[in-house]
Amino acid sequence: MNKHVLSVLVENKPGVLSKVVGLFSRRGFNIDSLAVGVTQSPDVSRITIVVSGDEQLVEQISKQLNKLVDVIKIRTFLESDCVNRELILIKMKAGKSVRQEVIQLATIFRANIIDVSASTLTIELTGDSDKINAFLQMMGSYGVAEIARGGTLSLERGAHSL
Amino acid sequence: MKRNGAETVLAMMEENGVSVLFGYPGAATVPIYDKLDQFSIRHILVRSEQSAAHMASGWARRSGKPGVCLATSGPGATNLITGIATAYMDSVPLIAITGQVDSKLIGKDAFQEIDITGATIPLCKHNYLVQDVSSLPQIINDAFYIASTGRPGPVLIDIPVDILNAVWEFTMPPKEINIRGYKPADKGHELQIKRAMTLLSEAKRPLVLAGGGIVSSRAFAEFREFTKRFRLPIISTLMGIGAIETTHPLYYGMLGSHGKKAANYALDEADLIFVLGSRIADRSVSGPRILSSRTNLIHIDIDPAEIGKNTVAKIPLVGNIKTILGQILALSPELGLSYPDTSSWLAELDSKRSEKTLQPREGAYVNPIYCLQELSKAAHGSGVFTTEVGQHQMWAANALSIEQPGGFISSGGFGTMGYGLPAAIGAKLASPEDTVICIAGDGSFQMNLAELASMCQCGADIKIVLFNNGCLGMIREIQKKRCKGHYVEVSLEGSPDYCKLAGAYGIQSRRVERDRDVPGAVREMLGCRGPYLLEVMTDPSQSSI
Incomplete structure (x- = not known):
């Protein structure tokens, strides 16, 4: 069974996530992982869902999700076809003129550049929300193509666990 | 023009062509009822909210337009759920409006509070919790559009009571609908x-x-x-x-x-x-x-x-x-x-056709297939039939002559017992010229028989053919096949005398126990003005196939 990534753009409104997640449980689809965050448009969120299954299952999940009125757009990928990192992926419109500046800023923030094309740079960054917000603020003046931002993962310090 | 939320709801319903509303008032919907007489919308008072949804469904299936039901918060809203799910499974366009507690109390477990938008996610095409009175007109227009286009289905709008009371400067939203996540297909490739x-x-x-x-x-x-x-x-x-x-x-x-x-x-x-x-x-x-x-x-x-x-x-x-x-x-x-x-x-x-025109037999009990054939004959193709769920539903599906387009209204996907009577009332109100006949069994009929009162109150002329075998026939049949005749809890002993019950509501009725009495009884039923209950005594061992 292959792992597939569903990239789902939804209305950034209360209750939308439970509609999306509820659909998985009631149709008997399993979620391997889920990450939600707002995109460059404040009224649009991106839900990134990883599922295991065959093409037919992924097609059915995608079609069922598409029926939700609050779902704007869906794309599915094989997991091996895309970069997958925790917390934040940011794709910069970085043509020749600004490319060096963007790379330098990424280095200062200890971010990794994980994908390059003639016109874009895709940067991966992990860290707390302050660090990410600060980085986003810096990148804002260069032209952000898109952002996928994951939820924060937390574990308690020390020996005590839940 | 100043309007409160309740007037806004009613005005937008009128704007969307609503002429009949099926509902039951409660504390959270009182503001709507307070303004009802200012609008040209007829309200049908049901006896339980589930029936309001079924009536709206029957109305929608006969008219081709969304049916509308209205319930209060909490138990009113949860009572709607079975009706909404029934509509969802059969792709029936429905608008369900529920009152909600004051928005400041949401989440505080207030009196008659339920998260109905959360509860109905898996059984609605879409739903809304209204958060601002000024968003109501667009939400209602969108809801009607979503319910009636593409694959039709139910849409629920939950409105807190303070929003129904909030006054604002009413403005009509633009006619064209543009929902970026909803673009139903029309033409084929x-x-x-x-x-x-x-x-x-x-x-x-x-x-x-x-x-x-x-x-x-x-x-x-x-x-x-x-x-x-x-x-x-x-x-x-x-x-x-x-x-x-x-x-x-x-x-x-x-x-x-x-x-x-x-x-x-x-x-x-x-x-x-x-x-x-x-x-x-x-x-x-x-x-x-x-x-x-x-x-x-x-x-x-x-x-x-x-x-x-x-x-x-x-x-x-x-x-x-x-x-x-x-x-x-x-x-x-x-x-x-x-x-x-x-x-x-x-x-x-x-050469594989197996239908036969049956002749009356002697002996106790009426053969339901014969009864339905006689009923079809007497109705001359004018009948619109609703059914409850069970053996009688299968008899009806196989033995009735349905000649009216869309003239068979039954709960297919969800198999909801208690659907037939309220659906018949809704269908009759949608097209009063039709002869609307509800085919029922004594199990299903008892699920929503309180609606006999709403039927009488709104003056709906429904003919009810009630097959009485004194048991839950379909389950009995399953127990016969799968449990070697180990019949458990399928006897309906204790049920009322249905003709006397009809009489208590002022409904005409007749009981038939033999085939030979069927043709006369069926003609009498169809010939009479006003509602009629025909009780047809059938053999509990009669199979559904």
Whole structure:
């Protein structure tokens, strides 16, 4: 069974996530992982869902999700076809003129550049929300193509666990 | 113009063509009731909210427009759930409006508070919790659009009572609807249609499987012309009954576990099947994947998720069935294909027909099949039938002559006992000129029989044919087959005398116990003015097939 990534753009409104997640449980689809965050448009969120299954299952999940009125757009990928990192992926419109500046800023923030094309740079960054917000603020003046931002993962310090 | 939220709701309902509203008042919806008399909307007072949803469903299925029901917060809203789920499973356009507690109290477990938008996610096409009075007009317009376009379905709007009371400067939203996440399909892909017609030209034993989509898209004329032009035999699902009159020479009946022999034979022997607006669900086809591995399927549905869900289609065609059949009719002469002569295939299917016109028998009990045949005869094709759920539903599906387009209204997908009586009331209000007949069993009938009162209150002239076998016949039948006759909790002892009960409501009634009394009783029922209950005594051991 292959792992597939569903990239789902939804209305950034209360209750939308439970509609999306509820659909998985009631149709008997399993979620391997889920990450939600707002995109460059404040009224649009991106839900990134990883599922295991065959093409037919992924097609059915995608079609069922598409029926939700609050779902704007869906794309599915094989997991091996895309970069997958925790917390934040940011794709910069970085043509020749600004490319060096963007790379330098990424280095200062200890971010990794994980994908390059003639016109874009895709940067991966992990860290707390302050660090990410600060980085986003810096990148804002260069032209952000898109952002996928994951939820924060937390574990308690020390020996005590839940 | 200053309006409060309640007036806004009612004004937007009027704007969307609502003339009848099925509801039950409560504390959270009092503001709506306070303004009701200022608008030209007739309110039908139900006796339980579940019935409000069923009535709205019956209304929608007869009129082709969304039915509207209204309930208060908490238990009012949860009582709607079964009705909403019933509509969802049968793709019925429905608007459910629920009152909610004051928005400042939401989440505080206030009196009669329930998260109804959360609870109805899996059984609504879409739902809203209104957070601002000024968003109401657009939400209501969007809700009507979503409920009635694409694959129809229920949409719920939950409105906190403070928003119903909030006053604002009313402005009408723009007429055109633009919801970026909702773009229903209409036209079918032309290349796919050409491929489908090529496949038809190569077929020897083509078949049409008519589903509920034909009825909900009101594609009656196109469907008639399509099957006539290519002389295609028709079988139907339960929901597809009424897509074409059941007396049509090309119609071979309902398929499936409780279906007709000729229909199931046709399904087994066909080399090409046009599946029109059907989910190919488990009660219709037990092995849908086997079916598609053996036969070429052309699956036409407005919901792309239905194609490939239960079966694999050789040619998927997404769009509105009415539009696609229109495209097929327009395109087929230009394609220059020659289509198969189906004469010998039709003759083969005719030889499998098993319907017989029954004669009255002597002895105790009425044969329900004979009764339904006599009823069909007496109704002269004018009947619109609703059913409850159980054995009588299967008898009705197989034995009634349905000649009115969409004239068979039954809970197919969800199998909701108690649907038939309220649905009949809704259907009658939608088209008062129809003879609306509710076929019931004594189990289902008792689920929502309180609606006899709302039927009388609103003056709906419904004829009820109640098959009384004193038990839950369908479950008894299952216990007979699977549990070797170990009958548990299927006896309905303690039930009332139904004729006396009808009398208590001022409803005319008659009981028949023998076949020979049926023709007279049926004619008396149809000839009388006002509601009528015909109690038909049947044998508990009578099978549903």
